[in-house]
Structure formats: C-alpha cells, structure tokens
Amino acid sequence: MYNTKAYAAFSASDSLQPFHIERRELRDNDILIDILFCGVCHSDIHTAKNDWHSTKYPVVPGHEIIGRVQKIGKKVSHFNIDDIVGVGCMVDSCQTCTSCQKGLEQYCLNGFTGTYNGKDKISGAYTFGGYSDKIVVQENFVLRIPQNLDIAGAAPLLCAGITTWSPLKNWNVKTNDHVGIIGLGGLGxxxxxLAHAMGAKVTMITTSPQKGKDAKRLGADDILISTDKEAMKSAYMKFDFLLNTIPVKHDANPYIHLLKTDGTMVFVGAIEPIEPIHMGLLIGKRRNIGASLIGGIKETQEMLDFCGEHNITSDIEIISIQDINQAYERIVKNEVKYRFVIDMNSLKQENKE
Amino acid sequence: MYNTKAYAAFSASDSLQPFHIERRELRDNDILIDILFCGVCHSDIHTAKNDWHSTKYPVVPGHEIIGRVQKIGKKVSHFNIDDIVGVGCMVDSCQTCTSCQKGLEQYCLNGFTGTYNGKDKISGAYTFGGYSDKIVVQENFVLRIPQNLDIAGAAPLLCAGITTWSPLKNWNVKTNDHVGIIGLGGLGxxxxxLAHAMGAKVTMITTSPQKGKDAKRLGADDILISTDKEAMKSAYMKFDFLLNTIPVKHDANPYIHLLKTDGTMVFVGAIEPIEPIHMGLLIGKRRNIGASLIGGIKETQEMLDFCGEHNITSDIEIISIQDINQAYERIVKNEVKYRFVIDMNSLKQENKE
Incomplete structure (x- = not known):
C-alpha cells in the first residue's frame, strides 16, 4: 500500500481539506504515478457538492492528471519508469462489451470506473482522484503525453480536450467545414x-462581446454574439456543425436556426433537461441533435498525439492545492481563463517546512 | 384553362364545400392528370383549419394523388397518355440549389412549392390540391405507380409512405436492425x-394494448406498451432506431432510454415544441435526435418501386368527397384504420343525375 496525501471533500457543504489515503499495491498491470499536475474540472465541483446525488464521501476529485511513472507492475509492457503520462476520467471498464471492443470505454455497457467516486471492479473500494501526490492506475487507462507539450497545460486535455475532440471527430468535422462553438469556458x-487545428472555419458563439478578442486569439475565425438578433439572422443556416458547451439548462432553439440542412448540434455541457426544442426547426431541414461524453482511450491518445503535432495545450492558471476552495468559487463565477491546474508540488511540500 | 371541380375550405371554421377552379393551360413540361383517388392526410386538416397560421383561403387540400395522364405538354418525355401516376406533397422547387441537386427537393433552399396552399413559381397563383377532378403538374414532380399496386391503396404512399421511408433509408436501417415505431396512425x-419489408425487426410502441393485434398483422414482430413500466424497462437499450410518429407535443424521454449507444430517434409527427429533453440521456450513450420531412422525388420513386416489388399499399377506407367533413372529424378522433382515400368518381358524378 502507498500512503498518499490528498485533498478531499467530506460533505456537500464543507470546503476541501487535507486527507490521507492508501493507494493499492500494484497489480500486475498497474502503474504507480507520481502526480505532477492536476486540472480542475467543473465536474469536480459538482461531485464535491453532490449536485448529481451520487457522491460517496470522502471524495478526492481530479481527473485531469499528469504525472511521472514511478513504479510498474510485473506485466506492464507499454510504459517505463520516468515516462510522463496522463490519466483522464476513467481508470477501468469491462473491456469486453461491444462498446469497449470499439474503443468506446466511456459507453461501457457494464459501466466504466470513474477516476474518482467510482467503484474499483476488483476490490469494490471507491476510487480517489488526482488531488493527490500519487495514484495507481492500470496501464490500459494510462496515456502517453507528447514530449514537446507543456505538461501543466496538457492536464486539461485529459477531460476538456477529449470531451470536445471526440464529437468533432465522431461527427466528421472536416477542413473548411463551418463549425460553431457555443460557450467560451474550459470546454469551449x-x-x-482543436477545430481550428483540424482546418475548420471556426465561429465562437457567445453572449459576451468582450470574449470576442480572446476567441480570435484562441483560433476563432469569427465571433457571433448570440444576443444580437441581426447577427443571428445573418448566420441563418451557416453551420455544418455546432458544439454546444453551455453547462446549464438553456433555450437551444435560436442555435438550431444556424444549422444547415442535415447539420448537427452536439451537446457536451448541459447534463439536465433543456428548454423545449421546437421539432419544426429540426423537421424543416433534417437537422440533428446529438450529445457526447468524454471519449475513449484510443481516441484520447490520438487527440494527445494531434495536440503534440500542433503544439496545443490548454490556457491555464496554475494554483496551489491550498487554493482549491477559492478556485472552486472562481470557477462557479466563471472567473477563470480557462482552466485551473494544481501544481502538486504544493501538496508534497505541505507541512514540510 | 381547364375548368375543374373541387372541394375547398373557405375559412378555418367552415366545413369543406364544392368549388370550381381553373387549372392552368399546359406548359411544355406539364401533365394534365385525371384524378382517380386522393388520400386524406392530417396536414389537410391542419391547413383547412389554419392551425399553422399560413393558410390562404380558399384552400383545396389533398397531396396523396393518384390519377391517369390525360394530356401532356410538348416537351414531356417520360410519361404517356393513360399512364397511372402519382403526385405527392410538392409540385415544384428551384431545382438548382444544393438540396435540389442532391434530390432533396423537400429541403429546397428557395422553398418548394406545396401541392396546395403553395405559390406557383411562374404565375404566383396559389396552388390547389387533389380534392379535385383534375390537376396540372410539371413532369419532374410526377411519379410512376407500379402496375401491380391497388391504386386507391397506393395514394397514401405519396405522403405517409415517403415520410416514413425517407428517414428509414437516410438513417440506414438494415436487415435485422431493431426498429421501434412509436405511434400507430397513418404514418405508423x-x-x-416498410421497415418489416426492409428486413428490420420491428416493434410497435404504443399506449394502446388493443392496437397490438393489428400491428402484428401489419408486420410488427413485437409490441411494446409504453405505459407498462416493466416492459419499457426490459426494452432498455434495445433499439438501433426509433421512428416517432406521435403527431402532438409529448414527453419523448421514456423512449430515449430504449435506444442503444449511437442510436437515433427521428421525429416525423410533432411539428411543435416537445417536452424538455433530458440531455443526460443523450450524453450518456451518445444518442441522437433527428427529424425528417416527407422525401425527395427520386427517393419517392424508389419507395414506390420498392412497394411494387413487395406489394405494399396503405390500409385504407374509401370515402366519397361528400363525406370529407365527417372524415375529418373521425381523423381528429383517431377513428380511421389507417387512411381515408377519396374516390374521385364521387366528385365527377356530383350533380350529374
């Protein structure tokens, strides 16, 4: 067993506090990872606050993990000591169902094991995430990080990156396609x-004019202010594909007008009932509504390799683990551009002086 | 000009009454059709009652037209006198836009011309539909009816048939796919x-246990009563494809549970806002919502040829034009199995004795 430090939530109302956990002894295919950085995802907050009514306390959030291989199990064949690796939202799945066989572990018919608040398929113990100094993960769920990438900025690729990459690839976004990204947060x-690097013509669709400049810096060709009725009219039927990253209930009908015939809007943010969709808007142009959850392990590696080739990382603000509760408050107020990443050295040094 | 008899609605509140209209002289590519039968579609009622706030009175409904070629324009090359032909929901489109070029005239970017309540692209006159003894239509929008088909039963293929065929083909329903048809009316x-003849395993999904027997006679392999919670649970993730023919606002979430990963539910009935969709149900299994409008001319001919090969027609009740107002009442009460078809001889004989 590995005695490790962590930060955990102990109830929905308390802030996160220091916690000690035991990580399991290495099974034959396991890897012990020394965690260097961990991104802070909005899901971490939802889970810490029990917004989805499924939190098992204490919970150690964190599923955008970058670390260094410290030790490997007897049968680990694809990783070596000191490799820089990543762990995303999943640490296991049945690996035998039709979804897993297709490399879609996120839709595992027997349920994947979440990196935190999941149930280990062998021991039955609840999993603890990346707000910690070490983690033990089986090698099938460990990703390789391209050497040229800034490793702190690479952390959010493991969740925000793959969550947006997977639908762009699955719905076959191509060079010169008109792609609209709705909502400019961590996902957006x-x-x-990613869409810009794929060669698409990218429009940032947002309610906030002040986000426009930033969107262009990030790679958007165009900005569409969704509260500007004339601008929305002139973008009627412009888009082949829309990625809707709005994280809360909203009226998506104004965006449907923007889709071409046979176009698709995919939701990756709102995990709740949205305002009634007018089916006439879909029927009239054979438009589609889709939705997508993170991504499979194979495609996560493909995304990481693509990011390596195009030198893509997330725009981040590095924090200490001791700042996590203030960071949560700022995320809820949408005051981060665009992702907090915890430097785990701050945890390792805690109480050392 | 051809002086023709018809039945028209003169306001939203009045019943349909006899009416005389002039059909245009044949343009070079036009065909004069002697109408033999015309199906009664729920859209006819919506238009007569101005439910969609777009009716231009007087309106002559009817877009499931079967007739005999009586006269052809100078340049008509694909039809001959006495051919048995059909006319569906469209009588013109721009024929030049990207949708028309793909054979998707129903999504014409310049708007297709409806068979009734549409505006002729040349004269600007409003079009009059098939509750009439004759109609003039350009040959590109005239379909061939396979000789072996009962021509009265073939009439509803021109709207109800193509409206269900087009999505089954577009979403690539294949042999042994599990297909659920939601709602057993004219479309259902x-x-x-059609799905049965394509080789799919077809389940009729309905609220009414008494519709079960009929569905099996029509070709359903299985019946699922949507009010039976246990039955719905046991059909969880059973279907590759769902066709939702429910014609009114409803809660579609219980049906989404029935879709496999990557499965799609396509709406062809409700042209209005439906109850809020829970995006979590889509996200969790990358499920899709689509919608579809009638079908293009090329695929309508393919559907008719397929129906010829498989000897498929609609289950109909033949009525006289003089019964049209009672028929509307019965349709609204859902008291028809499954389509009324007007024998147009009743119009031709009117006031003759």
Missing amino acids: HMAIK | HMAIK
Missing part, C-alpha cells in the same frame, strides 16, 4: 483550438 | 410495413 476554449 | 402503419 479547447474546442476552438 | 406505413412505417411498420
């Missing part, structure tokens, strides 16, 4: 970078 | 027949 800013 | 009963 990654979507702009 | 055609969908069962």
Whole structure:
C-alpha cells in the first residue's frame, strides 16, 4: 500500500481539506504515478457538492492528471519508469462489451470506473482522484503525453480536450467545414483550438462581446454574439456543425436556426433537461441533435498525439492545492481563463517546512 | 384553362364545400392528370383549419394523388397518355440549389412549392390540391405507380409512405436492425410495413394494448406498451432506431432510454415544441435526435418501386368527397384504420343525375 496525501471533500457543504489515503499495491498491470499536475474540472465541483446525488464521501476529485511513472507492475509492457503520462476520467471498464471492443470505454455497457467516486471492479473500494501526490492506475487507462507539450497545460486535455475532440471527430468535422462553438469556458476554449487545428472555419458563439478578442486569439475565425438578433439572422443556416458547451439548462432553439440542412448540434455541457426544442426547426431541414461524453482511450491518445503535432495545450492558471476552495468559487463565477491546474508540488511540500 | 371541380375550405371554421377552379393551360413540361383517388392526410386538416397560421383561403387540400395522364405538354418525355401516376406533397422547387441537386427537393433552399396552399413559381397563383377532378403538374414532380399496386391503396404512399421511408433509408436501417415505431396512425402503419419489408425487426410502441393485434398483422414482430413500466424497462437499450410518429407535443424521454449507444430517434409527427429533453440521456450513450420531412422525388420513386416489388399499399377506407367533413372529424378522433382515400368518381358524378 502507498500512503498518499490528498485533498478531499467530506460533505456537500464543507470546503476541501487535507486527507490521507492508501493507494493499492500494484497489480500486475498497474502503474504507480507520481502526480505532477492536476486540472480542475467543473465536474469536480459538482461531485464535491453532490449536485448529481451520487457522491460517496470522502471524495478526492481530479481527473485531469499528469504525472511521472514511478513504479510498474510485473506485466506492464507499454510504459517505463520516468515516462510522463496522463490519466483522464476513467481508470477501468469491462473491456469486453461491444462498446469497449470499439474503443468506446466511456459507453461501457457494464459501466466504466470513474477516476474518482467510482467503484474499483476488483476490490469494490471507491476510487480517489488526482488531488493527490500519487495514484495507481492500470496501464490500459494510462496515456502517453507528447514530449514537446507543456505538461501543466496538457492536464486539461485529459477531460476538456477529449470531451470536445471526440464529437468533432465522431461527427466528421472536416477542413473548411463551418463549425460553431457555443460557450467560451474550459470546454469551449479547447474546442476552438482543436477545430481550428483540424482546418475548420471556426465561429465562437457567445453572449459576451468582450470574449470576442480572446476567441480570435484562441483560433476563432469569427465571433457571433448570440444576443444580437441581426447577427443571428445573418448566420441563418451557416453551420455544418455546432458544439454546444453551455453547462446549464438553456433555450437551444435560436442555435438550431444556424444549422444547415442535415447539420448537427452536439451537446457536451448541459447534463439536465433543456428548454423545449421546437421539432419544426429540426423537421424543416433534417437537422440533428446529438450529445457526447468524454471519449475513449484510443481516441484520447490520438487527440494527445494531434495536440503534440500542433503544439496545443490548454490556457491555464496554475494554483496551489491550498487554493482549491477559492478556485472552486472562481470557477462557479466563471472567473477563470480557462482552466485551473494544481501544481502538486504544493501538496508534497505541505507541512514540510 | 381547364375548368375543374373541387372541394375547398373557405375559412378555418367552415366545413369543406364544392368549388370550381381553373387549372392552368399546359406548359411544355406539364401533365394534365385525371384524378382517380386522393388520400386524406392530417396536414389537410391542419391547413383547412389554419392551425399553422399560413393558410390562404380558399384552400383545396389533398397531396396523396393518384390519377391517369390525360394530356401532356410538348416537351414531356417520360410519361404517356393513360399512364397511372402519382403526385405527392410538392409540385415544384428551384431545382438548382444544393438540396435540389442532391434530390432533396423537400429541403429546397428557395422553398418548394406545396401541392396546395403553395405559390406557383411562374404565375404566383396559389396552388390547389387533389380534392379535385383534375390537376396540372410539371413532369419532374410526377411519379410512376407500379402496375401491380391497388391504386386507391397506393395514394397514401405519396405522403405517409415517403415520410416514413425517407428517414428509414437516410438513417440506414438494415436487415435485422431493431426498429421501434412509436405511434400507430397513418404514418405508423406505413412505417411498420416498410421497415418489416426492409428486413428490420420491428416493434410497435404504443399506449394502446388493443392496437397490438393489428400491428402484428401489419408486420410488427413485437409490441411494446409504453405505459407498462416493466416492459419499457426490459426494452432498455434495445433499439438501433426509433421512428416517432406521435403527431402532438409529448414527453419523448421514456423512449430515449430504449435506444442503444449511437442510436437515433427521428421525429416525423410533432411539428411543435416537445417536452424538455433530458440531455443526460443523450450524453450518456451518445444518442441522437433527428427529424425528417416527407422525401425527395427520386427517393419517392424508389419507395414506390420498392412497394411494387413487395406489394405494399396503405390500409385504407374509401370515402366519397361528400363525406370529407365527417372524415375529418373521425381523423381528429383517431377513428380511421389507417387512411381515408377519396374516390374521385364521387366528385365527377356530383350533380350529374
């Protein structure tokens, strides 16, 4: 067992506090990872606050993990000591169902094991995430990080990156396609970078004119202010594909007008009922509504390799683990551009002086 | 000009009454059709009652037209006198836009011309539909009816048939796919027949246990009563494809549970806002919502030829034009199995004795 430091939430109302956890002894295919950085995802907050009514306390959030291989199990064949690796939202799945066989572990018919608040398929113990100094993960769920990438900025690729990459690839976004990214937060800013690097003509669609400049810096060709009725009219039927990253309930009908015939809007943000969709808007142009959850392990590696080739990382603000509760408050107020990443050295040094 | 008899609605509140209209002289590519039968579609009622706030009175409904070629324009090359032909929901489109070029005239970027309540692209006159003894239509929008088909039963293929065929083909329904048809009315009963003939495993999904027997006769392999919670649970993730023919606002979330990963539910009935969709149900399994409008001319001919090969027609009740107002009442009460078809001889004989 590895005695490790962590930060955990102990109830929905308390702030995160220091916690000690035991990580399991290495099974034959396991890797012990010394965590260097961990991104802070909005899901971490939802889970810490039990917004989805499924939190098992104490919970150690964090599923955008970058670290260094410290030790490997007997049968680990694809990783070596000191490799820089990543762990995303999943640490296991059945690996035998039709979804897993297709490399879609996120849709595992037997349920994937979340990196935190999941249930280990062997021991039955709840999993603890990346707000910690070490983690043990089986090698099938460990990703390689391209050497040229800034490793702190690479952390959010493991969740925000793959969550936007997977739908862009699955719905076959191509060079010169008109792609609209709705909402400029952690997901939206990654979507702009990735779609731009794929060669798409990218429009940032946002309510906030002040986000325009930033969107262009990130790679957007164009900005569409969704509260500007004339601008929305002139973008009627402009888009082949829309990625909707708005994280809360909203009226998506104004965006449907923007889709071409056979166009698709994919939701990756709102995990709740949205305002009634007018089916006439879909019927009249054979438009589609889709939705997508993170991404499979194979495609996560493909995304990381693509980011290596195009030198894409997330725009981040590095924080200490001791700042995590203030960071949560700022995320809720949408005051981060565009992702907090915890430097885990701050945890390792805690109480050392 | 051809002086023709018809039945028209003169306001939203009045019943349909006899009416005389002039059909245009044949343009070079036009065909004069002697109408033999015309199906009664729910859209006819919506238009007569101005439910969609777009009716230009007087309106002559009817877009499931079967007739005999009586006269052809100088340049008509694909039809001969006495051919048995059909006319569906469209009588013109721009024929030059990207949609028309793909054979998707129903999504014409310049707007297709409806068979009734549409505006002729040349004269600007409003079009009059098939509750009439004759109609003039350009040959590109005239379909061939396979000789072996009962011509009265073939009439509803021109709207109910193509409206269900087009999505089954567009979403690539294949042999042994599990297909669920939601709602057993005019559209639903055609969908069962077509999906069954395509080799799919067809389940009729309905609130009414008494519709079960009929669905099996029509070709359904299985019946799922949507009010039976246990049955719905056991059909969780059973279907590759769902065709939702429910014609009114409803809660579609219980049906989304029935879709496999990457499965799609396509709406062809409700042209209005539906109850809020829970995006979590889509996200969790990358499920899709689509929608579809009638079908293009080329695929309508393919559907008719397929129906010829498989001897598929609609289950109909033949009525006289003089019964049209009672028929509307019965349709609104859902008391028809499954389509009324007007024998146009009743109009031709009117006031003759």
